Amino acid sequence: MNHPRIAIVRLSALGDIINSAVVLQFIRKHRPEARIDWITEAQFAPMLQGHPELATVHGIPLKQLKREKRFGLLRDTIAQLRALGPYDVIIDMQGLLKSALVARLLGPNVHGFDAASAREGAAALFYRTKSRIPYEANIIRRNCDIVAEALGFTVSDEELLAKAPALPVGPRPDFLDDVPYIAVVVGASWPSKCYPPAQLAAVCDALPFPCILVWGSEGEHMDAEAIAAETANARVAPKIGLPALRDLIGHAALTIGGDTGPTHLAWALNRPSIVLYGPTTPRMMFETPHNVAVESDSVVDILRIDKTDMSIATIPPASVIQKAKELL
Structure with missing residues (x-):
């Protein structure tokens, strides 16, 4: 494969896509002549747009398909996926039935997790080659190892610590003053992560x-407005799209938030961050001297996440404040 065509399949969620983008620089390092395409859900494609290592970002209207259930849209989506190939290697980084099906539509040379380590074991039926990487392993290591094994190289922890920013960053958004600021991520996919x-x-x-x-x-x-009403040191950002979010986090002196995509953007962009954990664990990040976790005392079984675990509320503000001042 002197000029291999490589397809990465990572459909969702936003945080998973952000934590997966780091693999692109290592593919480029070891396969400098490769053409790399990324297949994702349409709503998340803007996060990857403009990435210098990607030839194409192809968005699939999965939410629209689920909502409308139109055969014509499904037929057109399948035809578009089949037309993207042929690929020398297709890597399903997600390990779900839906991602495995999408990967298989791109061609036969699909690599993914084996049945014991895929999130949905039946996905492994669609792969030609497989890796066994425990599901409970660190998510950044899983992302790097599945790609590295598919393409025949390795990624060390030292390389991850010395990584380049995993996503492109544009100028500071116009609505920000020309002073240092801290990005505070208010929400997450579950209330128990907030x-x-x-x-x-x-x-x-x-x-x-x-x-x-x-x-x-x-x-x-509404939560952001309530916070801003309680302190003069906070203001609510306007509604912004994913590229502007990338730029906002990319210029912040520090980002603070729960276990969610916008918080993990800081690590991806080599910016300091504090991630607050209640029902999940720091398995979801790659800790560095500048990207740290503050956990509740909850005992978490990563294989059986309790989405009703509201223990994040037991983290004292003083602990977050102290850690923030250390990082600043």
Whole structure:
């Protein structure tokens, strides 16, 4: 494979895509002549747009397909996927039935997790070659190892610590003042991953730089407004798209938030961060001297996540404030 065509399949969620993008620089290092395409859900494609290592980002309208259930849309989507190939190697980084089916539509040379380590074991039926990487392993290591094994190289922890930013960053968004700021991520996919607004307000109030409150849904917007009403040191960001979110986090002095994509962006972009954990664990990040975890006392079984575990609320604001001041 002097000029291999490589397809990465990682459909969702946003945080998983952000934590997967680091593999691109290692593919380029070991396969400098490769053409690399990424297949994802359409709503997340803008996060990867403009990446210098990607030839194409192809968005699939999976949510629209699920909502509308139109045969014509399904037929067109399948035809578009089949037309993307042929690929020399297709890597399913997700290990779900839906991602395995998408990968197989791209061609026969699919590599993925084996049945014991895929999130959905039946996905392994669609792969030509497989890797056994325990599901409970660190997610960044899983991402790197599945790609490295598919392509015949390795990625060390030292290389991860010395990585280049995993996503491109543009200029500082226009709505920000020309002063250092802290990005505070208000929401997450589950309520149990969200640090309570009153406690976030207490954290913001004690920090030396103004806090920009990042939100995605209307519920999160309401929480952000409640936080801003409690402290003069925080203001609510406007509604922004994924490229602007990337730029906002990429210029922040520090990012604070729960276990969610926008918080993990800071690690991806080589910016300092504090990730707050209740029902999940630091398995979801690659800790560095500048990217740290603050955990509740909850005992977490990563194979049986309790989404009702609200223990994140037991993390004292003082612990977050102290860690933030150390990183700043």
